[in-house]
Amino acid sequence: MTKDVPPYAIVGGNPAKLLKMRFPDEIISKLLELKWWDFDVYEFSGIDFKNVESCIEQITDYKKETELFRPKSLDRKEITERFIQE
Numbered sequence: 790m791t792k793d794v795p796p797y798a799i800v801g802g803n804p805a806k807l808l809k810m811r812f813p814d815e816i817i818s819k820l821l822e823l824k825w826w827d828f829d830v831y832e833f834s835g836i837d838f839k840n841v842e843s844c845i846e847q848i849t850d851y852k853k854e855t856e857l858f859r860p861k862s863l864d865r866k867e868i869t870e871r872f873i874q875e
Contacts, residue, residue, distance in 0.1 A: 796821060812841060819845050829858040 797811040
């Protein structure tokens with residue numbers, strides 16, 4: 790079942806079995822619709838992730854004011870220069 794784990798599901802065991810859903814279906818639908826993973830996570834530093842309803846509202850507002858996160862592609866030379874210390 791590990792290949793077929795639904796979004797926001799909690800699974801356990803081997804083979805994995807669905808234990809429960811993390812949120813109600815309505816909340817899961819809103820989170821999936823938000824596509825929050827398409828944004829720069831560093832922009833979410835002030836968002837209250839402990840309260841999912843508040844989080845959804847805050848990300849919805851944020852989405853209205855910003856563009857999708859499009860990370861710059863780095864070639865091998867840039868990676869070597871920026872991240873590999875010799």
